[in-house]
Amino acid sequence: MHPLLHSEPGTTMLLLGNEAIVRGAIEAGLKVGTTYPGTPSSEIGNNLFFISQEEDSPFYFEFSTNEKVAMEVAAAASASGLRSLCCMKHVGLNVASDALMTLAYIGTKGGMVIVTADDPSMHSSQNEQDNRVYARFANLPMLEPRNPQEAKEMTIEAFEISERLELPVILRTTTRTAHVRGAVKFGEPEQRPKEEKGKFEKDPRRWVPVPAVARVRHKVLLERMEQCKEISEGSRFNTLSGNGAELAIVSSGVASNYAFDAISELGLTERVRHLDLGFTHPLPRAKVLELLSGQGKLLVVEELEPIIEDEIRVICQEEGIEVEIFGKRSGHFSRAYEFSPRMVRQAIMEILHLEPTVERHTPDLSWIPELPMRPPVLCKGCPHRETYNAVKEALKEIGAEENAIYPTDIGCYTLGLLPPINMADYLICMGSSVGSSCGFSASTDHKVVSFIGDSTFFHSGISPLVNAVHNGHKFCLVIMDNSTTAMTGHQPNPGITLKPKGFDKPTVSIEAVVRGCGVRHVTKINPYKKKEAVETLKEVLAKDELTVVISEAPCILYAKRVKR
Amino acid sequence: MKPMRILFTGVGGQGTLTASSLLAQAALLEGKEAVMSEVHGMAQRGGVVESTVMFGGLRSPLISEGEADILVSFEPLEAIRALAKCHSEATIITNTVPIVPFTVDLGGPKYPDIEQAIERMKEGFKRVIALDAEEMAREAGTSRAVNVVLLGVLLGTGLVAIRPESMEETIRMRVKERFVEANIKALHLGLEAGRDTP
Numbered sequence: 001m002h003p004l005l006h007s008e009p010g011t012t013m014l015l016l017g018n019e020a021i022v023r024g025a026i027e028a029g030l031k032v033g034t035t036y037p038g039t040p041s042s043e044i045g046n047n048l049f050f051i052s053q054e055e056d057s058p059f060y061f062e063f064s065t066n067e068k069v070a071m072e073v074a075a076a077a078s079a080s081g082l083r084s085l086c087c088m089k090h091v092g093l094n095v096a097s098d099a100l101m102t103l104a105y106i107g108t109k110g111g112m113v114i115v116t117a118d119d120p121s122m123h124s125s126q127n128e129q130d131n132r133v134y135a136r137f138a139n140l141p142m143l144e145p146r147n148p149q150e151a152k153e154m155t156i157e158a159f160e161i162s163e164r165l166e167l168p169v170i171l172r173t174t175t176r177t178a179h180v181r182g183a184v185k186f187g188e189p190e191q192r193p194k195e196e197k198g199k200f201e202k203d204p205r206r207w208v209p210v211p212a213v214a215r216v217r218h219k220v221l222l223e224r225m226e227q228c229k230e231i232s233e234g235s236r237f238n239t240l241s242g243n244g245a246e247l248a249i250v251s252s253g254v255a256s257n258y259a260f261d262a263i264s265e266l267g268l269t270e271r272v273r274h275l276d277l278g279f280t281h282p283l284p285r286a287k288v289l290e291l292l293s294g295q296g297k298l299l300v301v302e303e304l305e306p307i308i309e310d311e312i313r314v315i316c317q318e319e320g321i322e323v324e325i326f327g328k329r330s331g332h333f334s335r336a337y338e339f340s341p342r343m344v345r346q347a348i349m350e351i352l353h354l355e356p357t358v359e360r361h362t363p364d365l366s367w368i369p370e371l372p373m374r375p376p377v378l379c380k381g382c383p384h385r386e387t388y389n390a391v392k393e394a395l396k397e398i399g400a401e402e403n404a405i406y407p408t409d410i411g412c413y414t415l416g417l418l419p420p421i422n423m424a425d426y427l428i429c430m431g432s433s434v435g436s437s438c439g440f441s442a443s444t445d446h447k448v449v450s451f452i453g454d455s456t457f458f459h460s461g462i463s464p465l466v467n468a469v470h471n472g473h474k475f476c477l478v479i480m481d482n483s484t485t486a487m488t489g490h491q492p493n494p495g496i497t498l499k500p501k502g503f504d505k506p507t508v509s510i511e512a513v514v515r516g517c518g519v520r521h522v523t524k525i526n527p528y529k530k531k532e533a534v535e536t537l538k539e540v541l542a543k544d545e546l547t548v549v550i551s552e553a554p555c556i557l558y559a560k561r562v563k564r
Numbered sequence: 565m566k567p568m569r570i571l572f573t574g575v576g577g578q579g580t581l582t583a584s585s586l587l588a589q590a591a592l593l594e595g596k597e598a599v600m601s602e603v604h605g606m607a608q609r610g611g612v613v614e615s616t617v618m619f620g621g622l623r624s625p626l627i628s629e630g631e632a633d634i635l636v637s638f639e640p641l642e643a644i645r646a647l648a649k650c651h652s653e654a655t656i657i658t659n660t661v662p663i664v665p666f667t668v669d670l671g672g673p674k675y676p677d678i679e680q681a682i683e684r685m686k687e688g689f690k691r692v693i694a695l696d697a698e699e700m701a702r703e704a705g706t707s708r709a710v711n712v713v714l715l716g717v718l719l720g721t722g723l724v725a726i727r728p729e730s731m732e733e734t735i736r737m738r739v740k741e742r743f744v745e746a747n748i749k750a751l752h753l754g755l756e757a758g759r760d761t762p
Contacts, residue, residue, distance in 0.1 A: 014585065014592050016602070039604055123603065147599070147623070180625040181585060181600045183592055257623035265567075342628030360651035362630040363688030368681075370673040371645055374575065374665040376611035412609065419670050 002051045005058075007186055015184040017177045018043035020148040021115060022051070024155025025085050026058065028111070029190035031198070032077035033061040034070035036459060037488035038089030039124040040178040041117035045087060046489055053502050058194055063491050066430070066459040067092035071099040071114065078112035078168070079207060080198025083159055087115035090131045091429065095460070097134065103168055104138040105217035106207050107224075110198065111159030112168040117178045120303045120338035126410070126429065128337070130304035135170050135281040139221055141228050142170045142281040143237065146256045148182040150278065154237065156187075161231060165224045172280075174303065176254040176338065229282045237278025238287055244271035247352055248291050248323070250308060251301035252277040258344035259301045266345065266354065283311050292316070292323055299351060300327035303339050326351055375418060383553035384413045384480055386527035388421045390551075391449060391478060393530075394537035404447040405440060409433035409461070411453035412487045412555075413480050423451070431460025434477060438464060441473035448475035449541065454510060455485035455493035462513060468546050469518040476540060476547045481510055482555040490558045498554045498562055514548045521547040528553055565596055565725055567620035569627045570718075573646045574638030575663050576610045579711035583636070584615040586715060586738060590730040591619065601625035612642060619724070634723060636714050639663050640678045640694070643685075653690045657717050657758075658682075659697040659710060693717060693761045700753045705746030712747045713754040720758020728755055 004023050007013060015023065021044050025033065033052070035045035045063065052061035064070035067088040074086035088096060093116045100114070116134070119125040135142035143158055145151035151173065158169040205213055232238065242263070249272055251259040256276045263272060275291040277283070292298060292312075300309040306328035316323060326332045332347045333339065349356065378385045395401040408414055408424035409432065417424035426436055433450040440448045452461050457479050465477065483498040485491040492500060494508040514522050523540050525533040533551075540547045570587070574580040581602050588598040600617045616627050632650040636657045637643030643658035650656065660682070664675050685692045695717070701709040712735065719728055728751065735747050 012592065014589050014598075042604070176601060176625055179602045179604050181588060181602065183597065254625065257625065261622055261624045338626075340626055340628040341624040342631065360630055360653065362648070362650070363652045365647055365688070367684050368644055368647065369676055371641060372665050372668045372673045372675060374610075374612050374641070374667070376576065376609035377666060379609065415609065 002047070002054055004047055005051045005054065009186050009188045011186045012183050013186065014181050015148045016043055016179060016181050017145065017148045017151045017173055018179070019047055020151040020184045021087070021155045021171070022047040023184065023186060024152035025113070027152070027187050027189045028156045028159040029083050029192045030059045030085055031082035031110070031192070031196065032074060032084040033059055034064050034073045034084070034086040036064055036067045036070050036088055036092055037485055037491045038092050038117070039488055040119055040173070040175040041087045041089045041115060042488040044115060045491065049491070056194065058189070058192065063493065065494060067096040068099050071096040071103070074112060075099065075103050075108065075168070077198060078108040078110045080110070080200040082110040082198040083112070084110060085113045085115065087117070089125065090116055090118040090129055091125060091127065093131055093134055095430065100134065100138050102209055104140050104221055105209050105214055107166040107217070107220070108162060108168050109166065111162040113155060113158045113162060113171055114168050115171045115173065118172060118174045120174055123175050126427070128304065130307065131172055132280065132307050133305065136307070139225050140167055140170055140281070141165065141232070141279070142172055144172045144253045144278055144280050145177050146254060146278060147177070148180060148184045150237070151177065152184055154278065161228070164231070165228055167221070167224055174254055174338070225282060229285070232279045232282050233284045233286050235279040235284065238284045239276050240273065240287055240290060241276070242269055242273045244268065244273055245294050246271045246297070247348070248273050248275070248295040248298040249301060249348070250275040250277065250288070250291060250298065250312065252280050252308060253303060255301045255303050255339045255344060258339055258341040261341055262345035262348050266348065266357070268348070277308070280308065283308065285315060288312055288315055289319065292321055295323055297324045297326065297351060299332070299347060300325065301333070301339070301344055302327070305335060376415060377418065378412065378415050379557060381556050382412070383482055383527045383551070383555070384416065385421070386530065386553070387478065387480055387551040388416050388423050390525070390527055390530055390533040390537055392423065394534045394541055395447070395449070397534070398538050398542050400447045400541060403445070404449055407433045407436045407440065407448065407450040409452040409456045411456055413451055413453055416451065430456055431464060434461045434464035434468065437475040437477065438468050438471065438473040441475050447541070449478065450475060451478050451480060454479060454481040454483065454495045457510065458494050458508070462517065465514065465517045465519065474545050476549060478549045478551055479510055479514070481550055481552045482558070484555050484558040486555040486558060490555070490561065498559060500562060510550055514550070519546055519548050521545065522550070523547070524550045524552055526553060527551045565620045567622050568618070568633050568724070569622065569631055570617045570634045570636065570724070571627050571632040571646060571649055572615045572617070572636045573642045574613055575642065576613050578613070578638040579708065580613045580638055581615050583711035583715050584617050586712070586731065586734050587617050587718070587726070589738065590726050590734040593730045593733060594726060596726070597621055599623065599625050612645070614646070634718065636718055638710060638714065640681065641665070641676060644676060644681050647685065650689060652688065655691040655693070655721060655723060656685055656689050657693045657714060657721070659714060660694050661696060661698045693721070693758065695757055695761070697754070700757065701750050704750035704753055706743060706750070709747050709750035712750040716751040716754020717758035720755040
């Protein structure tokens with residue numbers, strides 16, 4: 001009995017933003033959900049997965065092999081008339097962007113919601129790219145919730161807008177909206193027959209974007225987004241409050257909460273006018289004009305890129321409005337990292353020349369010595385640590401350690417970069433261990449030993465491995481197969497042999513895939529049998545050709561959980 | 565309820581997130597608004613885990629420097645690390661049992677002298693409650709209930725207007741049945757300590 005599926009309408013529960021999105025999707029009659037896990041989006045997929053394991057699940061769900069596949073699966077469901085949702089972390093949308101850009105042209109039928117979870121400050125990511133850019137790049141509607149209740153409501157509305165415009169709608173969260181918990185009131189789920197199937201109606205002039213079709217469809221997209229302006233203009237998620245003329249403030253996302261608290265704590269409700277944006281693309285132009293009317297100063301409160309700031313600059317230029325704009329370009333905020341409530345409060349105080357009143361006294365803390373850091377570490381007994389140690393010892397014994405470099409990949413094992421392991425030298429993105437090893441092999445005389453996890457291998461390690469075989473690159477790829485996607489919370493992947501209860505999807509053998517790619521030297525080791533592993537590795541690592549070692553041992557946390 | 569910002573900090577695996585969500589859940593039971601934020605993902609692998617609980621209509625889920633009204637720390641080094649988030653009128657509640665990070669053995673900075681640090685905290689902050697929550701949790705029947713002991717201490721101080729009964733009810737709802745009794749005992753040991761410690 002999953003609480004997000006079975007709780008009575010009217011119930012109020014404390015939900016994460018991510019859980020609220022799941023409830024919203026259920027209330028909207030979701031039929032197909034897909035994802036590739038990634039923090040801070042993971043709990044959306046996890047909850048959809050758990051619900052889909054229940055007998056009376058109203059929808060189909062899958063962990064797809066990567067985000068592009070996830071988007072294609074959801075797109076086809078939508079083209080067949082079903083409501084679909086695919087979710088991913090911000091960098092996942094890069095992987096899916098090839099699909100996204102043209103999906104915007106061919107459009108959708110059943111409502112389709114794409115959730116992108118951005119990570120300002122990079123709490124668990126390799127960059128902090130601002131995916132609001134994708135809404136502009138693909139020219140699609142974007143909604144940005146500010147709290148869990150709104151995350152639920154926006155999800156429902158996103159499906160409706162998607163069906164009205166026949167376009168996918170992007171719902172963008174950030175870490176501080178995805179991982180914030182707040183009270184959410186449950187509504188009535190849409191009742192659709194459980195066994196309802198979609199029906200795809202052929203229309204090649206719509207669904208097959210050869211150039212002649214694409215030319216037409218781009219015009220359609222532009223027209224639809226014109227219509228969307230009206231929807232954004234009238235949206236209840238864009239609210240204007242206050243009638244003060246000292247300062248206009250426009251804000252979006254979690255930073256809207258900081259602006260709201262600052263206005264209330266500084267007692268400025270009567271002195272400022274605040275446009276709080278939830279429907280952020282397209283920007284509600286008339287509301288912006290209303291905000292600016294009679295104002296001399298505007299503060300734009302948005303994390304990361306100055307997108308709203310620049311769009312308002314354009315509006316001002318077009319309308320001949322003279323207003324002093326404060327934000328990123330004035331140096332009041334940074335394009336780097338997430339905001340804090342204090343940062344927003346101080347910007348407002350500075351612009352209005354307010355004396356500090358709410359700043360509390362802080363005691364002298366100069367006595368605090370330099371404190372030891374506490375970086376995340378591989379768990380006690382983690383098989384990755386054993387694999388790293390075995391590889392290191394084998395390289396030492398064959399005298400190759402000095403010259404070795406270690407391209408790595410994305411997962412728990414990236415923590416191999418920390419001492420005393422120190423075996424992560426180069427990383428770009430998912431799958432880059434294999435592709436970059438090809439490059440190091442072609443351009444250096446280093447001994448290249450790279451590391452990738454099982455889930456990441458299926459995500460984007462296979463095609464660069466084919467590249468390595470075909471182009472004759474020489475390196476040793478160690479696939480650390482712990483039978484789960486550990487870092488993001490133990491989601492299944494195609495290679496798993498240790499399966500969650502009731503999960504009976506077939507296993508795709510990593511070894512068979514590697515051999516199928518044409519790799520001739522494939523070996524398996526058990527990292528816990530160190531002596532044997534080192535002996536095998538010595539032999540493999542001495543070879544001057546492409547080799548793959550599959551180090552098999554389940555994640556200890558996952559194994560414990562499955563056995564329970 | 566007046567605006568209040570509570571910061572929880574600890575080490576991955578100590579139950580920091582459980583504690584903050586129990587607190588917010590108990591508030592919800594009483595019909596009180598609460599907003600909380602959590603750290604997920606990479607940091608949970610033995611790193612520092614922080615969460616916040618905000619009461620009294622605050623919408624911001626984050627706490628800036630010098631803004632926390634209460635700090636609840638599961639580990640003393642992490643209490644020291646989080647002090648800059650607290651103002652002078654704040655109450656500091658901390659467990660005194662160290663979890664020494666591996667960086668100390670690798671030649672990083674030394675683990676600080678905790679007794680000395682607690683004395684300094686007492687000079688700078690309104691109220692400091694430092695106790696061996698692990699010992700109390702063991703007394704209650706499970707060393708894993710450190711988080712509930714500290715929640716008890718927090719409620720025992722009377723600073724947060726949530727009734728202990730609501731917390732008991734939340735524990736009964738949320739904790740696995742065989743651990744309920746130990747956790748309720750842990751809550752009560754914490755409550756007493758919070759009431760009795762000046």
